[in-house]
Amino acid sequence: xxxxxxxxxxxxxxxxxxxxxxxxxxxxxxxxxxxxxxxxxxxxxxxxxxxxxxxxxxxxxxxxxxxxxxxxxxxxxxxxxxxxxxxxxxxxxxxxxxxxxxxxxxxxxxxxxxxxxxxxxxxxxxxxxxxxxxxxxxxxxxxxxxxxxxxxxxxxxxxxxxxxxxxxxxxxxxxxxxxxxxxxxxxxxxxxxxxxxxxxxxxxxxxxxxxxxxxxxxxxxxxxxxxxxxxxxxxxxxxxxxxxxxxxxxxxxxxxxxxxxxxx
Amino acid sequence: xxxxxxxxxxxxxxxxxxxxxxxxxxxxxxxxxxxxxxxxxxxxxxxxxxxxxxxxxxxxxxxxxxxxxxxxxxxxxxxxxxxxxxxxxxxxxxxxxxxxxxxxxxxxxxxxxxxxxxxxxxxxxxxxxxxxxxxxxxxxxxxxxxxxxxxxxxxxxxxxxxxxxxxxxxxxxxxxxxxxxxxxxxxxxxxxxxxxxxxxxxxxxxxxxxxxxxxxxxxxxxxxxxxxxxxxxxxxxxxxxxxxxxxxxxxxxxxxxxxxxxxx
Numbered sequence: 001x002x003x004x005x006x007x008x009x010x011x012x013x014x015x016x017x018x019x020x021x022x023x024x025x026x027x028x029x030x031x032x033x034x035x036x037x038x039x040x041x042x043x044x045x046x047x048x049x050x051x052x053x054x055x056x057x058x059x060x061x062x063x064x065x066x067x068x069x070x071x072x073x074x075x076x077x078x079x080x081x082x083x084x085x086x087x088x089x090x091x092x093x094x095x096x097x098x099x100x101x102x103x104x105x106x107x108x109x110x111x112x113x114x115x116x117x118x119x120x121x122x123x124x125x126x127x128x129x130x131x132x133x134x135x136x137x138x139x140x141x142x143x144x145x146x147x148x149x150x151x152x153x154x155x156x157x158x159x160x161x162x163x164x165x166x167x168x169x170x171x172x173x174x175x176x177x178x179x180x181x182x183x184x185x186x187x188x189x190x191x192x193x194x195x196x197x198x199x200x201x202x203x204x205x206x207x208x209x210x211x212x213x214x215x216x217x218x219x220x221x222x223x224x225x226x227x228x229x230x231x232x233x234x235x236x237x238x239x240x241x242x243x244x245x246x247x248x249x250x251x252x253x254x255x256x257x258x259x260x261x262x263x264x
Numbered sequence: 265x266x267x268x269x270x271x272x273x274x275x276x277x278x279x280x281x282x283x284x285x286x287x288x289x290x291x292x293x294x295x296x297x298x299x300x301x302x303x304x305x306x307x308x309x310x311x312x313x314x315x316x317x318x319x320x321x322x323x324x325x326x327x328x329x330x331x332x333x334x335x336x337x338x339x340x341x342x343x344x345x346x347x348x349x350x351x352x353x354x355x356x357x358x359x360x361x362x363x364x365x366x367x368x369x370x371x372x373x374x375x376x377x378x379x380x381x382x383x384x385x386x387x388x389x390x391x392x393x394x395x396x397x398x399x400x401x402x403x404x405x406x407x408x409x410x411x412x413x414x415x416x417x418x419x420x421x422x423x424x425x426x427x428x429x430x431x432x433x434x435x436x437x438x439x440x441x442x443x444x445x446x447x448x449x450x451x452x453x454x455x456x457x458x459x460x461x462x463x464x465x466x467x468x469x470x471x472x473x474x475x476x477x478x479x480x481x482x483x484x485x486x487x488x489x490x491x492x493x494x495x496x497x498x499x500x501x502x503x504x505x506x507x508x509x510x511x512x513x514x515x516x517x518x519x520x521x522x523x524x525x526x527x528x
Contacts, residue, residue: 013496014496016494016496016499016521018519018520018521018522018524019519019520019524019527020517020518020519020520021400021516021517021518021519023520023524023527026519028519028521030493030494030495030496030499030521031493031494031495031496032495032496032497033473033474033495033496033497033498034497049473049474049475049497136285156493157492157493157512158471158472158473158492158493158494158495177471177473177495207422207441208422209297209313209422209441210297210313211313228421228422229294229295229420229421229422230280230294230295230422231294231295231296231297231422231441232277232278232280232294232295232296232297233296233297233298233313234297235280235294248421252285253284253285254284254285255282255283255284255285255290255292256282256283256284256287257280257282257292257294258282260282260283260287263283263287
């Protein structure tokens with residue numbers, strides 16, 4: 001694995017005193033969660049809650065997955081300022097997104113609505129070809145390897161994991177308080193390290209909602225596996241994009257609701 | 265229970281054909297998830313993903329919990345337009361929030377950041393007195409009653425639940441694709457039906473993150489129980505507000521990380 005949960009990073013969890021069911025005093029490990037405010041050039045974008053292990057990847061991946069910067073946008077710098085809890089992504093020129101946003105916010109004030117509209121417009125243009133495949137044995141291998149990897153989840157709970165995989169091998173295993181952050185950090189890692197996506201598989205501990213489907217399609221990863229369940233709109237979008245959606249993957253069980261042709 | 269999961273509402277789930285691990289064709293129940301765009305007067309606020317069982321409560325509760333309207337704001341009407349997937353909340357006069365937002369968006373374009381800032385400013389002013397109590401037996405009763413209630417979660421998975429309780433009785437049991445929606449729907453229900461909050465208890469299937477703590481404090485409910493875990497910032501905020509935080513409540517086990525004085 002290129003990146004795995006970093007249990008040696010003591011800033012990601014905290015020991016906190018509390019009381020168990022006998023009201024006996026006891027210490028437990030609890031996940032950290034911090035606000036970080038993201039800027040694109042001089043434009044404030046959003047305040048994210050994160051464990052903050054990879055703020056640079058998170059910032060990049062967020063902008064990519066929200067379609068605020070394109071895969072071809074030249075990023076000049078990503079500056080993290082821990083003292084200000086701020087991260088600034090600078091591009092070589094003002095992005096489309098900033099122009100759209102400025103126009104829109106004057107009339108409606110709604111950055112999030114604008115982003116959502118643009119995202120869905122872009123989504124409609126993306127459809128996977130029939131590339132990519134997954135063997136049943138890979139599904140079992142991946143689940144097993146990922147579940148047995150020491151993680152913040154096993155240490156402290158209350159955290160989601162997303163894993164970038166190739167064949168039956170987990171490559172990048174990210175965790176965060178929100179699964180959207182974990183997936184965004186992987187997107188940022190992929191852009192920063194120029195990783196190709198079409199031969200990859202995504203494993204997530206979270207549910208296969210429309211948000212996860214849109215992000216996977218945005219990242220051009222054709223296969224997604226989850227130990228958790230589906231939402232109907234997630235399935236609908238996955239079918240439109242010809243994305244393979246494998247849910248409820250536990251032990252020897254799983255269920256495919258889209259793109260079953262890739263399963264061998 | 266005044267409101268419980270409505271398993272007879274066939275618009276909340278959908279039967280979808282897929283393939284199990286033997287690649288045998290099979291139908292399963294999947295949760296619906298729909299986008300609804302919220303307006304406050306003529307101001308577009310956000311597009312929410314929801315199962316859409318109580319759009320009016322969701323809209324009201326969202327605005328309350330984001331501190332965009334106050335508990336004393338007079339709401340003239342809440343209009344849901346199914347054909348446009350739009351919900352409009354009208355107040356008798358322009359709210360503070362809209363003024364703040366207009367000023368801010370022109371300089372930064374960031375509605376979400378503004379809201380977050382206002383929310384945290386307001387949070388600092390709120391601190392529970394030592395009112396409210398909870399018996400150990402209530403924790404066990406509530407967990408048991410809630411887990412045994414037929415729910416969309418048991419039917420289709422991939423959904424979160426939040427339950428408003430009094431003593432050892434669940435009163436309002438809401439489910440939604442995001443736990444923030446489920447809690448917002450309860451807030452909307454409480455405002456619409458003028459339910460008092462200080463003698464209530466909140467049960468959630470989701471994690472005790474900062475977001476959940478801020479919402480509970482905003483709603484003036486002094487005790488929160490979850491079967492899931494904590495985040496450190498959630499605990500910190502709960503301690504500042506003197507909120508009782510009971511997590512990892514499963515079987516006869518639980519763990520208290522804040523406001524243990526209310527546990528008897």
